[in-house]
Amino acid sequence: MQSSGKISGYQLSLLFFTFIVSTLILSVPGIMVAFAKQNAWLSILPASLTGIVNIYVLTALSRRYPGQSIMQYTAVICGKWGGKLVGVFFTYYLFFFISSTVNEHARFLNNVLLMNTPSLVLIITLLLLCGLAVLAGVETIGRCNEIIVLIVVMLLLPIFIFSIRDADPARLFPVLAEGLVPVIKGSVVPSAWMSQFFFLGWFLPHLNEKPQQVRKKLLTALCGIVLLIMAIDALTIMVFGPITPRMNFAFLNVIKYTDIIGPLERLEAIAIMIWILGIFIKVAMLLYMLCISATQLFGANNYRKTVVPITVLSAVGSVWIFKNAAGFQIWITFTYPILALFMQSLLPCLLLAIDTIKAKLVSH
Template identity: 85%
Template sequence: MRASVQPSDKISGYQISLLFFTFIVSTLILSVPGIMVAFAKQNAWLSILPASLTGLVNIYVLTTLSKRYPGRSIMQYLTAICGKWAGKAVGAFFTYYLFFFISSTVNEHARFLNNVLLMNTPSLVLIITLLLLCGFAVLAGVETIGRCNEVIVLIIVMMLIPIFVFSIRDGDFARLSPVLAEGLVPVIKGAIVPSAWMSQFFFLGWFLPHLNEKPQQIRKKLLAALIGIVVLIMAIDALTIMMFGPITPRMNFAFLNVIKYTGIIGPLERLEAIAIMIWILGIFIKVSMLLYMFCISAAQLLGTNNHRRTIVPITLLSIVGSVWIFKNAAEFQGWITYTYPILALFTQSFLPLLLLAIDTIKARLLSH
């Protein structure tokens, strides 16, 4: 069954590219640099290059599948590729994966704010507040989220520029050397965790049906977004290493510490407020997108295209999941360092490639 995409649900390739820039960068810039340095040491800034290959592959795979099944989300062409029952099973797995993903992201959001700003605020209040706002965004539609993100990306970029300008003076370029002294193996190890983030272009499968242009025309814009992410992460990693060197892996939010130690004379002396604002703006877009995909998946799994009916129960379910998913910060850190990269490799990289391979084989067999 094809999705009944309303005209108001159409967004441009430019907007989708910006959405995925925010989606990936929002949590990557604060959570991952310290982990990359733990594995790749002073060469961690190079690790984002091999990590970006998963994003490159997913852009090709998802746009190719969207071209073959125009107007359909990945949940809908699963049955066309895998058959009714296998398609439903994979669709159920994707839906559960989204539930787990949104729960872990919102849980991380609450933990971050509890650590750096609202120490005495119950995490449940932070979780409910974010998910309610995102629920209203999903109710407003994809176009609203896309337009809102255009402004948010501009704000984020304008906030990052002074951070780089004023913090680079405190950095030591000598900490970036020697380059590749131990070969490529540490760089590859450092690429494993960020590759999970770069493969999040997998979620294009839910947004490309809303594209108001042909899927093959969006590839250049998505590649531009990918390049923007790579350049930004390279800069953040290099700056973090220049400032903290070997102690970087001990920091849960390494880039936040860079911002804290960046001092400007006058009213802008405490720049961590900028980091918090970047986080909140970015996480709002990311969770709104996740909540939208979760609602779409649940609705289409149940055989209906009216995802708005699922917004309230899905939001409530996400609140419960966000509260109970991790017991403490150590459990979350272990998951994000070791478990999530493996799960992402399977779900976000292997399964889309498998779908494309099956669809290609079936098409060739039918042509003969």
């Protein structure tokens, strides 16, 4: 398969920071508060365990099979036909994932900015830009993201600074009044996002350093995600308190509530900019992984030949997948965490366990 360039461990860690944070900061805080109430800001700590496990598991597998993606070494571990079957699951999962993400993007913009714009226009526009990025290669996506992360951080800082005056720290108390059970319940949904380090399986082959050397950088990115979500959850609770679970985009409402006298009084434009920049990187990464998976599944030698048909197929899937916002909300609250537990956490652990057992049997 034709190479699409190399990226550094620093670029890879920033890519996954954006990949996870882009949809997590707007969609999930309200769900976390619904389960954990005023202690929702603590729920991200147990949720991060899935991210830690996946970082270690995927880098361990990549070290054993250097230069191979998870699609390729799955065929080695599970055998030809078993590997093909798992590869089909991976490919369909990526197709479902990109369809739901683009669908969410269109609904978000329809709700907050472009009410009269057909969702199909928003879907095609995003996928067209992401398709061009995928054609340019993973190195281009990594370099774009370095600039995007800097912009996002610079946009988030004034939001935190100007929102503090409307925050009431008393709403964060009492801490752990009902024990750890609500905190654990609140961690279930964000744990699905944290386990998205599973997608390292497609990007580690493009790393220009050894997988074990990038672990610290990936763990640093994970720590950055945890601190950011803790800050967003705490700020949202301090501003809105118990009414937070009633909001679909809780952090967006914090930004709307923040009032600055002068030309910056409409701060929701910042939230929309953060969303668009982040979702561009996330969808580009997903589209790249889907093209790689299809190429390796069918034995082609150049993933770029699949970009156009897969982009068109993704647009169809994005229109078809969810008919309304209620269906999407039920999916991310109840269905996706279960699906992510199996596909993003248990399956890579199972691959590592099978490979370890096979290696021990061969050595004996």
